[in-house]
Amino acid sequence: MSKPTSMPEIxxxxxxxxxxxxxxxxxxxxxDLIDTHITLRVPGPERHFLINRYGVAFEKMRASDLVLIDLDGKVVESSYNGGRVNTAGFIIHSAIHDARPDLHCIIHTHTVAGMAVAAQRDGLLPLTQHALKFYGNLAYHTYEGIALSLEERERLVADLGLHKAMILRNHGLLASGGSVAAAFHEIYFLERACQAQIQAMSAGVALSIPSEEVCRHTAAQFDRDGIDGIIDMAWKAALSLIDDQRADWCS
Incomplete structure (x- = not known):
């Protein structure tokens, strides 16, 4: 199915x-089955954002399966295809979209490694180069139960601060960025860092942690704007892996 004639190209x-x-x-x-969620703000003064229609497998997500909602969680009348929206997804994502206009895309996951690190008191450790990307640049939010309360939004935003990534304790991971490519880069590195930590700890041997100086230096190296174009190149390379599905996802 192609773009409806009444829908803006953007x-x-x-x-x-x-x-x-x-x-x-x-x-x-x-x-995680049909749970977790990814949102993207649609450019424009209305501050609307897209979220998945609850119940669609991520492997089969199409443009027409996404629901356009406002910051109050209401489906926009011009939405291409309405449907049920995950309440917890709205709570978490609307809070950040409202408070952080610089973050256009937000990803939340419940991976095994992410949940395992989220359950550890010390959180993400500076054990690998992937983890050092987040050294001094990672927020934490204390678990309050399933995110169904509007009141939690203020605490989520306060805990995130100026960071782009956050570990939701006893829950999972959250990563964001100014673009889809940037958000994907954040969640990919955060997930890999968590996987490496769990595997390293499972060996039952002493762990090697770089010096404070090296940790800060490496984090600063990662913090270059756009990392010299690597973020966009990585996104395009990842897209090539599913390029044979393009006609389906853009329908």
Whole structure:
């Protein structure tokens, strides 16, 4: 199915890009049945954002499966395809979209490694180069139960601060960025860092942690704007892995 004639081109392109991100999240095995969620703000003064129609497998997400909602969780009348939206997804994502206009895309996952690190008192340890990307740049939010309360939004935003990634304790991971490519880069590195930590700890031997100086230096190296174009190159390379599905996800 092609773009409806009444839909702005920018919304359709946002839908296609977000649907591709859902499929890549599945490709890299970061899904949890129909739970977890990814959102993308549609450019414009209305501050609307897209979220998945609850019940669709990430592997099969299409542009038409995404629901356009406002910051109050109401489905926008011009939405291409309405449907049920996960309440917890709305609570978490609307809070950040409202408070952080610089973060256009937000990804939340419940991977085994992510949940395992979220359950550890010390959180993510500076054990690997992937983990050092987040050294001094990672927030934590204390678990309050399933995110169904509007009151939790203020605490989520306060805990996130100026960071782009956060560990939701006893829950999972959250990563974001100014673009789909940037958000994907954040969650990919955070997930890999968690996987490496759990595997390293399972060996039952002493762990090697770099010096404070090296940790800070490495984090600063990662913090270059756009990392010299690597983020966009990585996104395009990842998309090539599912390019044979393009006609389906953009429908």
């Amino acid at each position: 919304e359709w392109q946002s839908r296609c890009e977000l649907a591709a991100l859902y499929r890549l999240t599945a490709y890299y095995r970061m899904t």
